[in-house]
Amino acid sequence: MIPTIEWHGQQIRMIDQRKLPSKIEWHICKGYKDVIKAIEKMVIRGAPAIGVAAAMGMAIGARAIHAKTTAAFIARFKEIGEEMVHARPTAVNLRWAVERMRGLAEGMADHPLDEIKAFLRQESEKILAEDIENNRKMGMHGQGLIPKGATVLTHCNAGSLATGGYGTALGVIRAAHEKGKKIQVIADETRPWLQGLRLTAFELMEDGIPVSVIADNAAGYLMRQKKVDLVITGADRIAANGDVANKIGTYQVAVLAKTHNIPFYVAAPLSTIDSTIKNGDMIPVEQRGPEEIYRFGKLQIGPSGVMALNPAFDITPAKYVSAIITEKGVIRPPFKKGIENLLDDRDLSG
Numbered sequence: 189m190i191p192t193i194e195w196h197g198q199q200i201r202m203i204d205q206r207k208l209p210s211k212i213e214w215h216i217c218k219g220y221k222d223v224i225k226a227i228e229k230m231v232i233r234g235a236p237a238i239g240v241a242a243a244m245g246m247a248i249g250a251r252a253i254h255a256k257t258t259a260a261f262i263a264r265f266k267e268i269g270e271e272m273v274h275a276r277p278t279a280v281n282l283r284w285a286v287e288r289m290r291g292l293a294e295g296m297a298d299h300p301l302d303e304i305k306a307f308l309r310q311e312s313e314k315i316l317a318e319d320i321e322n323n324r325k326m327g328m329h330g331q332g333l334i335p336k337g338a339t340v341l342t343h344c345n346a347g348s349l350a351t352g353g354y355g356t357a358l359g360v361i362r363a364a365h366e367k368g369k370k371i372q373v374i375a376d377e378t379r380p381w382l383q384g385l386r387l388t389a390f391e392l393m394e395d396g397i398p399v400s401v402i403a404d405n406a407a408g409y410l411m412r413q414k415k416v417d418l419v420i421t422g423a424d425r426i427a428a429n430g431d432v433a434n435k436i437g438t439y440q441v442a443v444l445a446k447t448h449n450i451p452f453y454v455a456a457p458l459s460t461i462d463s464t465i466k467n468g469d470m471i472p473v474e475q476r477g478p479e480e481i482y483r484f485g486k487l488q489i490g491p492s493g494v495m496a497l498n499p500a501f502d503i504t505p506a507k508y509v510s511a512i513i514t515e516k517g518v519i520r521p522p523f524k525k526g527i528e529n530l531l532d533d534r535d536l537s538g
Contacts, residue, residue: 192237192349193244195313198251200244202232205349209390220249220268227275227282230381234350235424235460236319239281242272243312246289250308258297261304265293277472278433278501279424280462285315319352322457322515326356327363330420330455330513334364334371338417341407343376344435345387346422346455356422356455358391360513365397373399374416376407378435380480380498404437411448419445420513423456430506430523431468432456436499442508454504455513463531468503476500 190212193202200217206229207213215231217223223245226232232241249268255261269286276282292311296304334340340361344350347358355362364371373392378384385401392399402410410416419441425433432438432454445452465471476498482490490496512519512526519526 192352193232193240193316195244195309198248200241200248202226202241203349204231205233205387206230208349208386217245217248219252220245220272223248224272224275233381233383234345235279235281235422236323236351236356236457237349238276238279239285239459240312240316240319240352242275242282242285243289243315245272246286247305247308247312250293250305253305255301258299258301258304261301262293262297266290276474278474279460280465281424281457281459284459288315316352319457320354323351323354323356323359324363325515326455326457326513327354327359329515329518330360330453331363331367331369333451333453333511333513333518334360334369334418334420336369337371338364338369339372339374339415340364341374341376341410341416341419341441342388343384343419343421343438343441344378345383345391347388347391349387349391350422355391356457356513357420358388360420360453360455361392361397362395365395371397373397374410375399375401376404376437376441377401378437379404383435407441408444411444411450416445416448416450418451418453420453420455423454423460424501425465425471426454426456426461426512426527427465427467427471427506428461428463428524428527429467430509430512430519430521430527431471432504432506432509432512433468433471433473433501434504436502439502439504439508442504446508451510452504452508453511453513454509457515458530461514461527461531463527468505471501471503473502474500 201214204213204215347355375384375388423432478496481496
């Protein structure tokens with residue numbers, strides 16, 4: 189796959205995911221405000237990818253700060269961070285990346301400003317590389333949960349395009365495919381942005397992995413027909429008790445899977461776990477504009493003036509989750525203890 193996001197000289201470029209799959213077009217960001225706008229307008233999406241974008245945005249913002257003292261530089265850098273974290277509220281990776289970049293700058297307060305700026309760019313590159321490496325580790329841990337010949341249902345896009353590369357949920361699927369397990373994938377279309385149809389199907393077809401797309405409201409029928417063996421999704425934030433925030437529609441898929449005794453797995457990196465959030469009720473859910481519901485691009489498909497409710501995410505309670513797949517291993521219920529162990533830096537792979 190082509191890179192989701194990368195440095196291009198002194199600029200940041202990212203694939204404009206609004207144009208896929210019909211057109212592969214680079215979106216150029218020359219300053220941190222361009223990065224914020226790209227996140228807000230869905231040029232780039234997916235929690236890990238947003239985290240990488242935020243780190244790069246912080247670095248490009250730092251470069252443009254003209255301060256005479258380190259204290260003034262750090263004060264302005266914090267302001268940029270506050271602007272960045274408000275781009276989208278649900279995905280915790282964004283705040284995690286901002287805080288990591290801010291911590292680096294503060295920890296280098298006794299260094300020359302040029303050196304701090306150079307190290308911030310290097311740190312953003314490191315975050316990108318770590319994300320790709322973590323996704324591959326997730327894939328290796330998670331593929332063991334997928335039987336040979338299985339049919340896997342996934343919701344939204346948690347692939348290369350939603351991350352620095354390789355993917356979380358699709359990383360697990362890719363790893364199973366690379367192991368020769370001859371799996372099949374069913375992708376929910378994922379209204380209103382159709383990430384499953386436009387992005388997940390696109391990625392899997394590029395990799396030669398068999399995929400079929402279904403309408404979001406067809407999942408229950410297929411489960412009852414015993415045509416789904418397991419479900420795997422990504423996550424935008426995971427609470428300390430294992431409750432999961434993910435793309436709207438995930439909750440109903442999880443409930444259906446539970447009803448039909450189908451395993452429901454979540455794949456997400458450590459940076460998606462928010463130990464400061466006790467449970468899913470505390471996770472902020474982004475509310476987006478109604479035009480995303482009654483329009484397809486420039487085509488209006490609903491009556492003029494119609495009201496629409498457009499939550500971008502929902503919360504899946506931990507009781508519906510069979511396991512959480514991370515770069516450090518698979519966590520099974522009870523999730524609170526498993527998450528605590530993971531955050532204590534204990535290797536769960538054995």
